[in-house]
Amino acid sequence: MSEKDHPLSDHVSKHNIPYGENTLTVEKGHPPGLFVLFFTEMWERFSYYGMRALFVLFLTSSLAKGGWGWERDEALHLYGIYTALVYLTPIIGGLIADKFLGYRNAIILGALLMTLGHASMAFETEILFYAGLGLLIIGNGLFKPNISSMVGQLYTKNPEKKDAAYTIFYMGINSGAFLGILLCGYIGEKVGWSYGFGLAGIFMFFGMMQFLFSKNLFGDNGLKPKKATEAETAKARSEEAPANVVRDRIIVISVLAFFTIFFWMAFEQAGGSMTIFANDYTNRLLEGNSANIFKWVNSILVVVPMLILTGVLWNLFTKTFKTIPFSNFFLGISFLIIWGIIIWMLQREFAADATEVPASWFQILNSFFIISLAPVFSKLWETKYNPSAPVKFALGLFLLGIGFGILAYGGMSIEKGAQTASVGMVWLILAYLFHTLGELCVSPVGLSYVSKLSPARLVGLMFGIWFVANFFANYLGGLTGSFIDRISAEYSISGFFLIFTFVPILAGLIMLALNGTLKKKMHGIE
Secondary structure: OHHHHHHHHHOOOOOOOOOOOOOOOOOOOEEEEEEEEEHHHHHHHHHHHHHHHHHHHHHHHHHHHHHOOOOOHHHHHHHHHHHHHHHHHHHHHHHHHHHHHHHHHHHHHHHHHHHHHHHHHOOOHHHHEEEEEHHHHHHHHHHHHHHHHHHHHOOOHHHHHHHHHHHHHEEEEEEHHHHHHHHHHHHHHOOOOOHHHHHHHHHHHHHHHHHHHHHHHHHOOOOOOOOOOOHHHHHHHOOOHHHHHHHHHHHHHHHHHHHHHHHHHHHHHHHOOOHHHHHHHHHEEOOOOHHHHHHHHHHHHHHHHHHHHHHHHHHHHHHHHHOOHHHHHHHHHHHHHHHHHHHHHHHHHHOOOOOOOOOOHHHHHHHHHHHHHHHHHHHHOOOOOOOOOHHHHHHHHHHHHHHHHHHHOOOOOOOOOOOOOOOHHHHHHHHHHHHHHHHHHHHHHHHHHHHHHOOOHHHHHOOOOOOHHHHHHHHHHHHHHHHHHHHHHOOHHHHHHHHHHHHHHHHHHHHHOOOHHHHHHHOOOO
């Protein structure tokens, strides 16, 4: 998933609250609270990405197919507004948790609002649809920044384990996104839009309940943080780098934030114009051997991660069932339902002679490639081939541009102004592969460097700037995506995707040119 989902957003928090006296561990010395947060975040990402996979498809589908029959530009514009606001409200949600609610209460309230939001959208009336979007935006703002902060607070006494903890937590993010897109997308497209939206809400509810009944594990973690004393503030200022160094490092953060706009503006086409390309321009009907191969590949993609997650769940059960029985009950019920849906889905597909790949299915490739390739990149960055942050950004932008170049090449056979076509699926698969390679160059870098380069007293402000950049990126992604029909009619669908080829590559070239200057302004930060 995108950098905006990366758990390093924990660094927004400047408060250190002890974990408490609970010394239970689940795996390699990690407290069980980590895995409660893992599954809470997993179900939240399940609901977010599950709904997002259906968003544009539902709005643009004809009335005969149960959709609203919107024009593509209208749907993509609303998609941009929604995804933009989702990444603006965490700034406010973090402040509310800091000053009033505490992280734990903010997470519960946010989860409740998002549950109600998904439920509202399931009714498919205009008023409730927009009300649901509003509830999701507000709820996400309360939930997103604060659950990552709680992960960090579990390790105040052993910070050396924090990186490993965030790696585990990040797998929860991608597991939830993978399953949400796959199952909500399948049910929404194959059974009914309401069922897809409703399924997202059901698992947000289960995530909320299993977190609500797990408070015995967290001690004081997540309660309202204490304000720093004047002495602590003065000490933090005295330990800061000289003023010119602080200024230079803030300039670097601002430049990186600016260039992230170009990356995520293009990357976020995944839920917009790329989904339209999958739905209307890609041959998704498979027969014979092709259908059988897809059915088995899809089965492996679904079952293997679920077996791993079920193993993690069982490990948590054996350690904590007596301590948090109701939390484990809701978690267990959620897994039984997921397994039931998966078995039903696979049986349904294998019983059919031919299969039509859901348009939303392609979005799972990002999560799959991240889970598969992240360890490779992690090892690569530990070698002598670990480049500077600006070079990593440039590489990410180049790879993103190449992905869209592949998509543009695959669409060359589509006539100018065509509303439908039938190109091979391979072009979308390759595009998602290169986009994910680009994300792996950018995602671990951005938020990490914000935390490294910011003075302690300005960490929150710097992350605010970063989230504002992501707000603009998402809005521009939806806005530029809304021109797909106009540009396709005037030039071609390939011409549309070439815009997202050249803009990131040009931004990458500029970033390479700035590499030397930015490295100097980092003043030794690697």
